[in-house]
Amino acid sequence: MMCNTIKERFEFRNIRGDEGDQAALIEQICFPPNEACSEKHMKERVEQAPELFLVAVDKETGKIAGFLNGISTNEEVFRDEFFTDITLYDPNGKNVMLLGLDVLPEYQRQGLGREIMRQYLARERENNRNTVILTCLDGKVQMYKKMGYRDEGISGSSWGGEEWHDMSYDLHSSDNK
Numbered sequence: 001m002m003c004n005t006i007k008e009r010f011e012f013r014n015i016r017g018d019e020g021d022q023a024a025l026i027e028q029i030c031f032p033p034n035e036a037c038s039e040k041h042m043k044e045r046v047e048q049a050p051e052l053f054l055v056a057v058d059k060e061t062g063k064i065a066g067f068l069n070g071i072s073t074n075e076e077v078f079r080d081e082f083f084t085d086i087t088l089y090d091p092n093g094k095n096v097m098l099l100g101l102d103v104l105p106e107y108q109r110q111g112l113g114r115e116i117m118r119q120y121l122a123r124e125r126e127n128n129r130n131t132v133i134l135t136c137l138d139g140k141v142q143m144y145k146k147m148g149y150r151d152e153g154i155s156g157s158s159w160g161g162e163e164w165h166d167m168s169y170d171l172h173s174s175d176n177k
Contacts, residue, residue: 006115010065015053020046022064023053023102030102034160037083037100044086045069045099052096054120056112066103066112068120070096070132078133078166080159096124098134117147125171132171135164
């Protein structure tokens with residue numbers, strides 16, 4: 001029942017070129033300054049890899065309520081440079097490094113983040129990717145485990161001066177279908 005309500009309330013699609021400002025603003029709201037993507041880097045991602053964004057647009061307001069974004073690569077280990085160096089993007093890469101799941105506060109705790117993730121993983125499986133990798137703070141590990149991610153332990157990432165966990169999702173594992 002919940003999913004149908006979410007699917008009725010939101011349109012899920014790739015980001016549009018003119019939505020970079022909106023995405024950058026949402027990022028500033030959803031993440032503390034030391035972790036948030038800069039406006040410059042967000043706009044580069046929107047310009048270079050729009051197909052690796054999935055936005056949820058509130059059908060009533062026409063505004064983005066939340067989004068997930070990443071870059072594809074053949075690399076297998078998450079590193080901080082993915083946040084800032086769009087040249088690491090390989091459109092044919094077999095893996096996706098997730099760079100942020102953003103849901104505006106007024107839309108949180110309603111299942112929207114989970115639905116964005118579910119649709120993103122299904123889409124990237126169809127795009128024949130192998131693995132989706134993200135980093136998260138200790139407090140989010142259980143949330144991502146519930147979504148099917150495996151905790152790979154403490155990450156080499158020190159983005160924002162924080163200690164992160166590497167989490168991976170095997171798109172072709174029989175456990176995740």
